[in-house]
Amino acid sequence: MKIAWRSIAMGTSYEAAAGAESSTIRAARSIVALSGLALVITVPFAMVSALPEMARQFKEVGNGAFVAQMVLALPVLAMLIGAPLGGWIADIIGIRRCLLTALLAYVAAGAICLVAPNLPVLIVARLLLGLCGAAAATMCTALTAEWYLGTERNRILGYAHAVVLIYNILMLVSGGWLVDHINWRAPSVFYFIGALTLAAAYLATRDQSGTRSVRQSHASVGSNQVRLWPLYLLSFLLAFGAAVPALQGPFLLSGAGVASSFARGLILVVTIVTGALASAAYAALRKRLHHSTLILVSSLTMGIGIALTGIRAGDIGLIVVGYIIGGIGYGLYIPVISAIVLDATPPDMRNRAVGLMNGAIMLATIGNPLVVSLLRRSFELPKALVVVGIALAFVGPVFVLFFRPGQRAVA
Structure with a gap:
């Protein structure tokens, strides 16, 4: 499914629209555009430093190392569903509602991971993280394509990769400190990047409306x-x-x-x-x-x-x-x-x-x-x-x- 987003502001050029935006809206849009990929990458990476401690925590349920690795990796299955599902639901209820709902659920799931009392609760929360993270990232990319054109869009996409790199290093380095000084759940605090994105998305999409056209390719698989x-x-x-x-x-x-x-x-x-x-x-x-x-x-x-x-x-x-x-x-x-x-x-x-x-x-x-x-x-x-x-x-x-x-x- 391919989603094309079109602004309803007729006769207004991209440059004129950009100039009319307040600095707050521009900053909010930048945060949304830059954090989309980070929402997905954070799901597995946040807990990497805690793997050995998680393995010791879960050794009573079997092979502790395997259980810990699967807790880390299982959300990827939810991501496979979340990306296309997010685009489909956005077509039905609108991108603003869909994005804000996905981000709110992402933040809630991250908070549950921070205090999860047992393994089943942790697994369910992490699956929800993967589902909502992938859906939100899909919509952040769609909005990036609408908000930015040409060279500016390329620059934003490049900066988004830089944000992921910096955040990965931050998670690996400070995540280990959190595990050593607090507990193995503590790196779940990194999921609160979703809260920053949620606040920015609320501002950036407040006037967001538009028509959505869905085009499905029927090209034969040759x-x-x-x-x-x-x-x-x-x-x-x-x-x-x-x-x-x-x-x-x-x-x-x-x-x-x-x-x-x-x-x-x-x-x-x-x-x-x-x-x-x-x-x-x-x-x-x-x-x-x-x-x-x-x-x-x-x-x-x-x-x-x-x-x-x-x-x-x-x-x-x-x-x-x-x-x-x-x-x-x-x-x-x-x-x-x-x-x-x-x-x-x-x-x-x-x-x-x-x-x-x-x-x-x-x-x-x-x-x-x-x-x-x-x-x-x-x-x-x-x-x-x-x-x-x-x-x-x-x-x-x-x-x-x-x-x-x-x-x-x-x-």
Whole structure:
């Protein structure tokens, strides 16, 4: 489903409308536009620093590490539903009502996570977080497309990614401090970013009304779509590797003797920073390298990096080096695959293709703890990560050998 938003202010140019806005409304719109992606990313990332403590808390219900990882990852299932559902409901009741309701429920679910008395309540609250976060992010993106045009829109979208990076680092570093000094539930305070977004959305959409037109693509699924399925598989496999530092890293570092949640979070930040630098370098790299080469780089660096973290159990220095190397693939794989998908699809199939790619990436977050848990029946965690790393290192070469994507360089 593709939603097009049109302003009802006839005869008013974008520039004139922007000039007529108060500074408060402009600031509120900026907050809404910048925080949409952060609402989704915060759902899993807020609790990363608390994973080992959650595992000890839930060990009486079974495999504590697996339960904690699934509590972290299960909201991704709700996100798969929330994104399209948010757009559909917005068409029926209006974007303002839908967005404010989703944000209010998001804040309420975050507050419940902060005081959840038991595991079932925590799981239900986190599923609600995923559902409402994805719905709200979809509508924030729709409003961004309406409020900003051309260069300004591109600038806002770029700033939104920067906000996510900064907030991720804040969550990993200060989240560990909160766990060490308060309790494992304390990082749930990061979900109150939804309260800031709710207040801004209330102001920014107060006069929001408009007509909504829904256009569904009836294009047949031809050879283009068939060729994309290997890319969805590649997205899943590389996203599986990208999830290793967040989902397995706290346990790996805890087993290596890093007892402080703060210190574990600080070490995990290395991957995010390296990934951000790699993402920023993508455009320059693309001018010189084929997409096939960039897929090889993504796969090999991610695989080698993960393997290094487990090749010598307890070696903190080697783990950090592994995170630095793996961060290159972590930062490159999404822009590379996204560019290939967008180049390979006509406009009327693009939303569907990107949706399936994002779905594959979300599913990898669920699949990671399941697969690693199976491997740990035969190996300890460090050796299981060596197996995962070696397998990922072969993903890129095999894909390029059989599918040869993006063989032309951009001039």
